[in-house]
Every structure is written in structure tokens, then in C-alpha cells.
Amino acid sequence: MKVALIGVGQAGGKLSQALAEFDHQMGFDAVCGALAVNTARADLQNLDIDTMLIGQDRVKGHGVGGDNELGAQIMQENATEVMDDLGGRLTTEAEAIMIVAGLGGGTGSGGAPMLARELKRIYDIPVYVLGVLPGQDEGGLYQANAGRSLKTAVREADSLLLVDNDAWRASGDSVAAGYERINDAIAQRVGILLAAGEAVEGVGESVVDSSEIINTLRGGGISALGYASAPASEETTANVNTITSVTRSALLTSMSLPDAVAAESALVVIAGDPDRLTRKGVERARRWVEDETGSMEVRGGDFPMDSEKIAALVLVSGVERSSRVDEFMDRADEAASQEANTTDIEEYATDDLDSLI
Numbered sequence: 001m002k003v004a005l006i007g008v009g010q011a012g013g014k015l016s017q018a019l020a021e022f023d024h025q026m027g028f029d030a031v032c033g034a035l036a037v038n039t040a041r042a043d044l045q046n047l048d049i050d051t052m053l054i055g056q057d058r059v060k061g062h063g064v065g066g067d068n069e070l071g072a073q074i075m076q077e078n079a080t081e082v083m084d085d086l087g088g089r090l091t092t093e094a095e096a097i098m099i100v101a102g103l104g105g106g107t108g109s110g111g112a113p114m115l116a117r118e119l120k121r122i123y124d125i126p127v128y129v130l131g132v133l134p135g136q137d138e139g140g141l142y143q144a145n146a147g148r149s150l151k152t153a154v155r156e157a158d159s160l161l162l163v164d165n166d167a168w169r170a171s172g173d174s175v176a177a178g179y180e181r182i183n184d185a186i187a188q189r190v191g192i193l194l195a196a197g198e199a200v201e202g203v204g205e206s207v208v209d210s211s212e213i214i215n216t217l218r219g220g221g222i223s224a225l226g227y228a229s230a231p232a233s234e235e236t237t238a239n240v241n242t243i244t245s246v247t248r249s250a251l252l253t254s255m256s257l258p259d260a261v262a263a264e265s266a267l268v269v270i271a272g273d274p275d276r277l278t279r280k281g282v283e284r285a286r287r288w289v290e291d292e293t294g295s296m297e298v299r300g301g302d303f304p305m306d307s308e309k310i311a312a313l314v315l316v317s318g319v320e321r322s323s324r325v326d327e328f329m330d331r332a333d334e335a336a337s338q339e340a341n342t343t344d345i346e347e348y349a350t351d352d353l354d355s356l357i
């Protein structure tokens, strides 16, 4: 699936760059343009992708701190400029737009949902937000900001693909090493998902295409992505079990939003050497995901890759009722009321988790 990426804020810019680099290194060619937008000049300086500084008249290139309302306002004022810049890059090729942001900060937290709203007014292709949730050890302002941003992004975007910063971090990682690991994991997993929609040949014509990704996400709401891999056997029949077991690991232990299992719809992509994949294995994995998610709408297909391993990628959509989302929203609500007590921000005091826009 060909996508145009727009990173908003610091995390959004870094992640868009990681995604564009992975896509390029792998020769997938699914990313057809990447732009980083920020109110902080310094955060744009280390990026190799195209950049745009916004809100200079307001914050003079210094960023919005943790003020996501200001982030939303600045994006609204500059949306036309961002879209003009994007319009030039959005060749007729792009099948979707993906806005990428950390939901706990200011520029991305406020800017991403606002940009989704503005883009949807103009473009017919789906507008997705890839949003990063703060880890549990991050401060109250991050939690409260992410709560409001999540609520707003769910409403404005065609789907909010969530990655919890606690999901793919290894214990013992420093914050910086943790980010690097998570960013690499996101780039690989989202990168393979997009590339899967680009493949032309598969096993028994079961190759995934872009419309299957788009249809899986069509119901809107929150989505999440799981991934796991294991060595493939030389024998195709032995790989039926491998395919099932990597699919189980992907859904049960390696999700971007842990415990997001109950879903409205899902897509299972099995990647590996076409000579080692089996149609039967893919079908069995697909049926297992149907049972586990309780969804009647589970698509399945394969993605031929030159690899000694077999990997399963599981995209689940409509997971907003999962316990992880509830837990997070409780955390965000509580943080918002504490923020209200300490900083006396009016909006927080009157209605904890108001939508941002």
C-alpha cells in the first residue's frame, strides 16, 4: 500500500524517518514521500527527510512545551501550508496518508488529530494516525495529553493505530535505547504491513493487497499490530505448525497495544520464502485469529520474502473496548485531575478529558 507519511512533533519526525529508511533499505517502495512538521526547529535539524517548521510567529521555533492545545491551534493555522507542501508530493500514487505522532507531547499530540481533520476535508483516500502512547513511567502531563489526543484522533482519523511505548521496550533499556528499539520495531512492522499490500505474487494467489488493509481498517476506531517470527523448516508440512505458533505469539504476546485481542476485524499476513509457506497454514492461522478475536471478518494472505524465517503480522481493528485502552484512559483521567489540582488549567478542571478540537 503506497502511503505518504507526515510526522508531527519530535517522535513523529523520528518515526517517519525510521519508516522511510526501512522501506528504502528493503527496497519495498511503499512509502511515497515523508515530511516532518514541527514547531521546534532543533527537532527538525537531525532529520534527513523533508521538514517544515510551523508556528514561528507564535513560538519562534522553540516548540510548544507540553501545550497540546497550542499544538492543535498552530496546526490549524498552518494546515493549508502543510497540505500545499504535501499536495506536491502526493502523487496520484498514494493510497493512504499516515500521520505519525507521539500522543503525549504538545506539537504531535495536538497537531496530529487537527491535521487528520483538515486532510480528510480535502482528500478521499484514508487518513490514518499512527500514535505512540506514553509508557506508564512517564509523567502526568504526558498521560493527560495522550488521553485527550487519543479521544480526538479516534474521532478524526479513519483509524488510530496505537503503539504503547511499554509494549516493545526491553527491560533494562535506557530511555534513549528504548526509543531506538521501539522505533526500529515500529518501522519494521508497519513497514512490512505496507509492503505486504504491494506484493504481486503469493502462494496460491492468496497475496494481500492494499484494499485488504484498507477494508480491515474501514470500521474506524483503534487498531493495533502484532508481529512474531520463527525459523522456517525445509519441509513445508512442518511449517503449518510454525505458521500457527508465530500467529499466536504475534496476537497474544507481541502486540503494539498489549491485550488488544477482542476485535471487530483483523488481517493476518504470513511472510516468508514462498517455497516454505503453505496455503493450509495461512488458512489455519486465519481461522485461529477468528476464534481468538471473536471477529467474523478476518482476512488472511501471504507476503513472499527472501528469508529463512516465517513471520506473522496481525493487524486488529476496532479494539477500543480492550482492557488496555480502558486502563490507559483511567490513567489519563486521573492524571488530568491531578494536573488540574496542581496547575489549575481551567479546561482540565471543568471536564477532565475533553476532546481537543
Ligand code: GDP
Residues within 6 Å of the ligand: 008, 009, 010, 011, 012, 014, 015, 043, 064, 065, 101, 102, 103, 104, 105, 106, 107, 108, 109, 132, 133, 134, 135, 138, 142, 165, 179, 180, 182, 183
Ligand atoms: P512533541 O514534539 O511536542 O510532539 O512531543 P514528543 O514527540 O517528544 O512527544 C512526547 C511523547 O512521545 C512522550 O510520550 C515520549 O515518550 C514519546 N517519544 C518521544 N520521542 C520518542 C521516540 O523517538 N520514540 C518513541 N517511541 N516515543 C517517543
